[in-house]
Amino acid sequence: MNDRRLATVPTAGSHHVVVIGGGFAGLATVLGLKGAAVRITMIDQRNHHLFQPLLYQVATASLATSDIAWPIRWLLRHRPDVTTLLGTVTGVSPSDRRVRLDDGQTIDFDSLIVATGARHAYFGHDEWEPFAPGLKTLEDATTIRRRILVAFEQAEREVDVRRRAALMTFVVIGGGPTGVELAGTIAELAHHTLKGEFRRIDPKATRVVLVEAGPRILPGFLPDLSAYAQRALERLGVEVALGAPVTACTAEGATFAGDLLPAATIIWAAGVQASPAAEWLAAPSDRAGRVLVEPDLTVPGHPDIFVIGDAAAVKAPDGSPVPGIAPAAKQEGRHVAASIRARLAGDTAARPFRYRYAGSLATIGKREAIVDFGWLKLRGRFAWWLWGIAHVYFLIGARNRLMVSLNWLWIYLRDQRSARLITQGLPGERRADTEAVPPIRVS
Amino acid sequence: MNDRRLATVPTAGSHHVVVIGGGFAGLATVLGLKGAAVRITMIDQRNHHLFQPLLYQVATASLATSDIAWPIRWLLRHRPDVTTLLGTVTGVSPSDRRVRLDDGQTIDFDSLIVATGARHAYFGHDEWEPFAPGLKTLEDATTIRRRILVAFEQAEREVDVRRRAALMTFVVIGGGPTGVELAGTIAELAHHTLKGEFRRIDPKATRVVLVEAGPRILPGFLPDLSAYAQRALERLGVEVALGAPVTACTAEGATFAGDLLPAATIIWAAGVQASPAAEWLAAPSDRAGRVLVEPDLTVPGHPDIFVIGDAAAVKAPDGSPVPGIAPAAKQEGRHVAASIRARLAGDTAARPFRYRYAGSLATIGKREAIVDFGWLKLRGRFAWWLWGIAHVYFLIGARNRLMVSLNWLWIYLRDQRSARLITQGLPGERRADTEAVPPIRVS
Structure with missing residues (x-):
């Protein structure tokens, strides 16, 4: 018996699903499990889900941070079956079916979804x-x-x-x-x-x-x-x-x-390097650290542990690698949710993941873009509008759609970028924001 | 001859006004000098003017940082007579009429306005x-x-x-x-x-x-x-x-x-403690470090150096202290601009500053406020609306007025606060934002 084991709130479901990572993949899994006879714990080391496709617009002063990020527990507020925890996972014991947090707390799982994403990598430099x-x-x-x-x-x-x-x-x-x-x-x-x-x-x-x-x-x-x-x-x-x-x-x-x-x-x-999921699981991985998952997105030898999103190396039906983009991550999350539902219903056959090509978009400045949906290829001004509408559509909530649209309108018409703020790290400045948080610990 | 003296861009005016601090007081001075026969250098250690009365709403996740802050050089973009510099002032030589920056650069002035504000203070703790x-x-x-x-x-x-x-x-x-x-x-x-x-x-x-x-x-x-x-x-x-x-x-x-x-x-x-302006100027100051200025807001013995805003201890005509609020700072800035204009026109008589009481407002949550204009005292829901309208009015630019109004609407109707983001300083996190900026220096 481990004293530091975190009890979960009992709900209707006895099957406990732990999801590590509140990005596109992890969130899609939780949303796909709505109404299933499970209880869910969502763990992320940040309190927010981030709309990564527009992150470059924060970096270039076009959007505010709050335009493209939402508290994960707010997104899941209407889901009493989900407990959201802010915490950093330091390891997984597949044999014990247990996740370890940085302060020593542990959480037991029946099914585990590792959706921990990737960081940039410098090719050994x-x-x-x-x-x-x-x-x-x-x-x-x-x-x-x-x-x-x-x-x-x-x-x-x-x-x-x-x-x-x-x-x-x-x-x-x-x-x-x-x-x-x-x-x-x-x-x-x-x-x-x-x-x-x-x-x-x-x-x-x-x-x-x-x-x-x-x-x-x-x-x-x-x-x-x-x-x-x-x-x-x-x-x-x-x-x-x-x-x-x-x-x-x-x-x-x-x-x-x-x-x-x-x-x-x-x-x-x-370049990117996957998070240490492969190390945690002692699982095979590719050069970028992505876990080489089975066709059903599970870890070889651990049918109850799924790795999805940028943490996984997934193959499309034709053998080509599934790209590290939001639509693919969402598809994987929904697939895992469906697999868990099927298993709970007694269908334990492995369900291979089939990636459906969702198109590629890239934008160049505020007036040009290229779009490739396979059946439709576009470039220029019209492609930019399509890009803009698609990205506003995929934002969460009316408020953020409105705010991002208004910000873009200002940039489009007046070249004004609202978020031109230099914060932290000025020469000679007291760095209030980098001071240590007082030693208050969960213990 | 000092090699590190920063040349200013020559403009029509030969009288060089240096303003330290882009808060309400400093900015009001620059705006008040529009069209005067001067060239102006505005120095701030931050790149943005901040609407401090709403800062608590950023601290409580109601507004984004970019809703209440504007790049100073953007605010002054239509003023070719103004050069805006990001820099930290480390001292003033009143006798040489020279300001020193942290990297050793110096700037000569004919008139100096010190509007460096205050920090919070802990009464010796x-x-x-x-x-x-x-x-x-x-x-x-x-x-x-x-x-x-x-x-x-x-x-x-x-x-x-x-x-x-x-x-x-x-x-x-x-x-x-x-x-x-x-x-x-x-x-x-x-x-x-x-x-x-x-x-x-x-x-x-x-x-x-x-x-x-x-x-x-x-x-x-x-x-x-x-x-x-x-x-x-x-x-x-x-x-x-x-x-x-x-x-x-x-x-x-x-x-x-x-x-x-x-x-x-x-x-x-x-509590607040004024910035080190009094030390720079070897000027008399009160217990909170505010410079005890003459009735015309100049430093005793230095008629070409003004101290205004929270850095100064100013008396109202009745002898009571002028409060450290935005309307007072703006009035002081405008007064200094008028004094400089008068002097350039040959009128060197000292012009005493007269504070006009602008009213006090405070808000309690999202539905209550108290308002005291002297001739009008209000409290409750209507006062809150007045408070809200006044604050939106004083924001700069249509975009920010619209954004803040929309954010408040969401809070008012739905209790949703958009900026609930935990950034920096999470346990176990790589602190990308606190790393040192590479050693690129102005030198």
Whole structure:
């Protein structure tokens, strides 16, 4: 008997489902289990679900953090069968069917869903991270926002021409959708939003360089859409460097194609590494740390443990990898919910997951996008509207849909970005927000 | 000749006005100098002007940071005579007419306006600060917001009854407008917004205690309005402790009236300390560090240096102190602008500042307020509407007026607070936002 075992609130269901992670995959599982004869515990180390596809807009001062994040327990407030806990999982004992939290508490489960996502990865060069932050969390986004805005402020005070040029050079590493969206929006921020606000520098002289190791940007799209996106980026003033793997990120700048480009701001949008789920479960994983799950999304040898979302390496029916995007994560979550329901109904046959291609969208600045639904390919202004409507539709709640729409309207019509706030980390500032929380512990 | 002296952009005016601080006072000075034959440098250590009267709503998850803050250089974008600099002033040489920045750069001035505001102060007990954060900056607000929300999260996981009670006890120290507004809103957050979202704790059991050393809350108002406000707070479930000076703030809780009240969350709204302007200027100051200015708001012996806003101790015509509120700061800023204009026109006579009483407003939760315009005293629901309309009116820009109104509508109708985000400082979390910015310096 473990004294530190957390009792769960008894409800109708005796089968206890523990979900780790309140992202798209974990949340879809819980929503899919509505009305099932189970009790559910949702654990996340953050109190909010995050709409990651728009995170780059927080990083570029277009949206506020609260526009794209919702408290998980608010989302699940009408579900008395769900207990939401803020906590960090440190391990899983598959044989004991038990989850361990960082303070030593444990939680027993009957079914476990691991949906812990991924962080950015530096291909073995973790020393690059301080100079090239990635974008996965709200804190990442406000960090990048602060760095972008501080660079312009420092440039305004800089008297050395060479240093000023470095402060006004922004390197985005990685030509996937996040890198493209960041580069395009930084260029718009510099060339339009900041116009006329500086007296010593001209923000129009800002250089934004998108660096991609492969032969084209947006490799998930067809080549002609990739080429179109590149031209659209270049029209916005972004320089695109292809076939240019990065070999160093330092305080001086980024080195690629053999040369150092002096730059004060580097943003990493190149690689991800799955959370330590595979280690917890001693499960086979791929190079990026994703658990190699069975066709039914369970862990080999543990039919009651599912790994889904970016923490899992899932194959589509044709053998191709399922992409790490929100629609795929949601489909996986719903599939797991259906599997648990079937098992509780006595049907224990493994149900292979079938990924349904949901289309790809990427946006370039505030007027261009490319869309590929398979049966429909679009580019340009109309594709941007489709992109915008789709993203507003997938936000949660009327309030956030309205707020995001209004913010976009202001940006579209007036180039005003409302969230141009530098918070934390100013030179010489008391860092109220980084102080330690007083030692009040759950114990 | 100092190599590190920052040249200013030459404009029509040769008289150089340097304004330190982009709060209500400093900004009003710059706006009042529109069209004058001067060039202006505005220096602030933050990039944003903050609408402090609504800061408590960020701390209580009602508004987003970007709803009440604007980039200073955006506000001044149509003023080519103004150069805005992000920087921290470390000293002033009145004899050289020179301002020193933290990196060694210096800026010469002809007229200097010091509007550097105040921080919260602990009456000689700075050791209380980690346990009882105050509310002056956006970072302060997100720190308090995080602590309030984390306390409920920890309570949900707490198994010890005594510890759980402490996690669900919130002590607000100081019965001025900020303390009253914080206490009322925390009570509403606990009793309404969080209703139904927890499975182990009942947020209705939350205790909110407002502690005031004096005999009544809101001492700036008439006694009957104070009494009304106290009853309104108590109807919201706030306990009001009067005549109870705090003698200790620790990780265990707050000690007042001789007893320790175990509480995980303490918020300081009791005292302020002016910024080090008096030290810079070697000027006489009061106990709170405010510069004792001449009737024309200049520093004794330095007719070209003005100190205004919360950094100054100003007397009203009747000898009473001018309160540290936004309308007073704006009046002082406009007065300084008029004085500089008069001097440039050859009128060097000292112009004494005359404070015009602008009324006092305080709100208690989302339905009650008290208003005292002198000629008009109001309380209750109608006063709340007046308070709300006045505050929306004083926000800058149509976008923010619309956003704040919409957020309030959601809170009013549905008790939903949109900004319930815990960011930074979670247990076990990588603190992306607290890492050091790479060593890129203006030098």
